[in-house]
Amino acid sequence: MVLMAxxxxxxxxxxxxxxxxxxxLAAFVLPASFNAGPAAFSGMLVNDGLAMIFRPILIxxxxxxxxxxxxxxxxxxxxxxxxxxxxxxxxxxMLLAVAANNLMMIYIALESISIVSYIMAGFLKRDVFSSxxxxxYFLFGALSTGITLYGIxxxxxxxxxxxxxxxxxxxxxxxxNHLALSVAxxxxxxxxxxxxxLVPFHMWTPDVxxxxxxxxxxxxxxxxxxxxxAFFLRVFVENFQGVFSYWTPLAGFMALLTMTIxxxxxxxxxxxxxxxxxxxxxxxxYIFVGLAVGxxxxxxxxLYYIFIYTLMNLGAFGCVIAxxxxxxxxxxxxxxxxxxxxxxxxxxxxxxLLSLAGIPPLAGFLAKFFILASxxxxxxxxxxxxxxxxxxxxxxxxxxxxxxxxxxxxxxxMVAPTDFSKNDGSQCWPLACRTVAVQLVLMGTLIANLFLxxxxxxxxxxxxxxxxxx
Numbered sequence: 291m292v293l294m295a296x297x298x299x300x301x302x303x304x305x306x307x308x309x310x311x312x313x314x315l316a317a318f319v320l321p322a323s324f325n326a327g328p329a330a331f332s333g334m335l336v337n338d339g340l341a342m343i344f345r346p347i348l349i350x351x352x353x354x355x356x357x358x359x360x361x362x363x364x365x366x367x368x369x370x371x372x373x374x375x376x377x378x379x380x381x382x383x384m385l386l387a388v389a390a391n392n393l394m395m396i397y398i399a400l401e402s403i404s405i406v407s408y409i410m411a412g413f414l415k416r417d418v419f420s421s422x423x424x425x426x427y428f429l430f431g432a433l434s435t436g437i438t439l440y441g442i443x444x445x446x447x448x449x450x451x452x453x454x455x456x457x458x459x460x461x462x463x464x465x466x467n468h469l470a471l472s473v474a475x476x477x478x479x480x481x482x483x484x485x486x487x488l489v490p491f492h493m494w495t496p497d498v499x500x501x502x503x504x505x506x507x508x509x510x511x512x513x514x515x516x517x518x519x520a521f522f523l524r525v526f527v528e529n530f531q532g533v534f535s536y537w538t539p540l541a542g543f544m545a546l547l548t549m550t551i552x553x554x555x556x557x558x559x560x561x562x563x564x565x566x567x568x569x570x571x572x573x574x575x576y577i578f579v580g581l582a583v584g585x586x587x588x589x590x591x592x593l594y595y596i597f598i599y600t601l602m603n604l605g606a607f608g609c610v611i612a613x614x615x616x617x618x619x620x621x622x623x624x625x626x627x628x629x630x631x632x633x634x635x636x637x638x639x640x641x642x643l644l645s646l647a648g649i650p651p652l653a654g655f656l657a658k659f660f661i662l663a664s665x666x667x668x669x670x671x672x673x674x675x676x677x678x679x680x681x682x683x684x685x686x687x688x689x690x691x692x693x694x695x696x697x698x699x700x701x702x703x704m705v706a707p708t709d710f711s712k713n714d715g716s717q718c719w720p721l722a723c724r725t726v727a728v729q730l731v732l733m734g735t736l737i738a739n740l741f742l743x744x745x746x747x748x749x750x751x752x753x754x755x756x757x758x759x760x
Contacts, residue, residue: 293375305371306360309378313353320345333453334392339756340528344388344520347597351513352381354604354731359505361728363615365413373413377509380406384513388520393442393452393478396521400438400481403514404431410509411502423501430494434484441477448474454529461533472536478525485518487571488578489547496555499567504614507563508607511570512600519596522581523589531584541582546676549575553683562610563620565687566603569646572684573599576677579661583668586757591660593753598645598657598742605642605735609635612728622691627700636695638732643688645739648681653742 292312295305323345329336355377359365365373380403387399408431412424442452448466449457460466484491499507531537552571559565577599580592610620612635617624629636645654658681665674742749 292371292378295371305374306356309374310353310356310360312378313349313356313381317346317349317353320349329391331395333455334395335386335389336391337389340520340523341389342756343593343753344516345385347516347600348381348384348388348513351509351516351600351604352377354608354734355505355509355513357727357731358508358604358608358611361615361725361731362503362505362611364618365503365505369413373410376406376410376413380410380509380513384517387517388524391454391524393445393454393525396525397435397439397442399517400485400521401435403485403517404435407431407510407514410506411498413503413506417501419501420503421501423498426494426501427498430491431484434481434491438478438481441474441480444470444474444477454525458529461529466533468533468535471530471533475526475530476536476540482518482521482525483544485514485521486574486578487515487548488544488574489551489571492548492552492571495571496564496567499570500561500563500620504563504607504611504620507567508604508611511566511603511607515570515574516596516600519577519581519592522578523592527581527584527589538582538584541578541584542670542673545575545578545582545673547575548572548578549676549680553680553687556687557683559687560622561620562622562625562691565622565691566606566610569684569687570603572680573603573646575680576658576661579665579670579673579677582673583664583670585664585668587660587667588664590750590753590757591657591664593757594660594746594749595657597749598653601735601738601742602642602645602654604731605638605739606646608728608731608735609639609642612732615728622694624701625691625694626698628695630700635732638736639695640692641736641739643691645743647685647688649685651740651743653739653746656743656746 292305292308295308324337324342326337328338356374359373359377383399383402383406387396387403390396390399408424408428411427412421414420445457446452448470449460451457451460480491484494487495499510502510526537526541549572552568552573552575556565556568556572559568577592577595580588580595582588612632613625613628614620628639641652645652648655648658658677662674662677665671665677
């Protein structure tokens, strides 16, 4: 329906609202899906706790991205139906991906997400940076996916099946060459690490985030990343952790490199989208600590962090969109004096950044605390220390943006508002810049960061019940 809306000119403008209505309907139907059968398509899709946790997160993230897209004045209105169609296709693919219990189904879902993502990254056809982002994403993605498929083919050669349940039974019987399996798993890891922006498979992230439309960059920063971690949980932690002897040191080393390189590279960034890109790399390193630990507490901490990270990051990107609507710039120096022009916008961005930094009493603090607690409890003290030190480094570049917004004097705006402002071109920040859609996301993330930082029990209880941990 969304795609066909493009064939009728007068309905083009309704594509975003129609997409949002579809996701709201999906959210209402979602609880009923939890009571469906445990498996479908001969066990290729499962309806387990992991799928039940990630489906609401993905629908929430997609809905917030649609709201941000509706409020982004820099997206071409004439291509709206196609844009929202691709966004919905990617969402459906991700919903399949988190329920996949067969390596071939995982690969198909991964490829479906990737192909649509390449198109979305280069969606601004007249923007050379967007086109460059699409090409770079495609080249890195094709290479990583090919390596992953090769690893999956080796796993099939070892087990004669791609069904993870059958593979688990064969592993229990001890009839497999562990060295060959380790090689296959390392190859399969590449595509998952690419989706999560883990070092050394992170090189595409800054350029793609900077060149892609800002709502698309926000989408890449949360939804496909969540799917990548779901793959890690499904394949490595659930099924292969006990036999893959290199998993803990390899995952721990990747987490350490990812958080460190992401934070150090972010220190010198002058473009807010590139800074947030490196920030997402560092955040992926924190999340991966829980997977490296691999204990029930580590898994629960990882899932809680993914949920909170979605809210923190989308709040920050929503502010970037609101600012770009008026000044058409992503440079940090152009945020000077934002508090004096738009105090609420500056406060929301500050809360989102401080939550990403892990400052109490915000939700991001508890997310980091749970990761630290799981690492310390499992005796991975080095990883815990690395998380603390990297959080200190991250606070510096987050504080740099906050300092520019609150302490620097505002500069005259070089770009006059367009479309939504009919004044004489005088420099102003009209209320029309902040559409209702973007305001909903900003206020929602602000309230969630404050509320869940003080009372996280609903989310923790939900995760515990679904994972049967408590």
